[in-house]
Amino acid sequence: MSLPLVAPMFPAGMEPLPPGMTEEDRAQLLEAKKYQGWMSMGMESCAAKTVIAGVGGLGIGAFFSLMSSSFAYEDPLLRQSTQAGMNNTQKAREIFKEMGREMWKSGKGFGKVGALFAGIECVIEGYRAKNDMVNPVAAGFVAGGVLARNSGPKAALGGGLAFAAFSAAIDLFLRREPSDDD
Numbered sequence: 001m002s003l004p005l006v007a008p009m010f011p012a013g014m015e016p017l018p019p020g021m022t023e024e025d026r027a028q029l030l031e032a033k034k035y036q037g038w039m040s041m042g043m044e045s046c047a048a049k050t051v052i053a054g055v056g057g058l059g060i061g062a063f064f065s066l067m068s069s070s071f072a073y074e075d076p077l078l079r080q081s082t083q084a085g086m087n088n089t090q091k092a093r094e095i096f097k098e099m100g101r102e103m104w105k106s107g108k109g110f111g112k113v114g115a116l117f118a119g120i121e122c123v124i125e126g127y128r129a130k131n132d133m134v135n136p137v138a139a140g141f142v143a144g145g146v147l148a149r150n151s152g153p154k155a156a157l158g159g160g161l162a163f164a165a166f167s168a169a170i171d172l173f174l175r176r177e178p179s180d181d182d
Contacts, residue, residue: 061110
């Protein structure tokens with residue numbers, strides 16, 4: 001007997017199937033739902049967010065370094081003196097080795113900053129149980145202070161304030177309302 005204006009209740013695993021599916025498809029549907037739950041739990045964890053931000057930062061930093069390395073080969077006269085006596089293959093090998101070292105160095109820096117910021121922001125968001133502008137600003141302040149800690153307390157405070165301001169600007173840009181120019 002169905003009651004008017006009352007949502008029907010079904011036992012778990014016995015919900016009505018989407019149109020076009022049979023009872024044989026129910027097991028596959030439940031298994032896919034289980035994997036989807038695991039993936040969403042993993043993506044919501046602070047460890048996963050930190051690793052993703054670190055790997056993404058490594059890639060972005062390496063890419064930026066690769067792009068800027070085409071402009072980095074300075075004085076041709078200096079290059080002639082350091083690469084004297086090398087054939088073209090050896091020169092190219094040295095140039096690519098140098099590019100690889102710079103890409104790794106820049107990628108590590110970007111990855112460290114990304115992982116540090118994402119991890120701190122995730123912990124703050126989990127502690128506050130809110131997703132608002134306070135989280136990225138606080139995470140930026142802490143991350144900036146941690147990154148500048150070896151330069152003294154004044155630099156740590158300045159680094160924290162600068163990183164917090166940058167984080168606020170980026171987050172305000174990303175949270176803006178889309179325009180209705182249809």
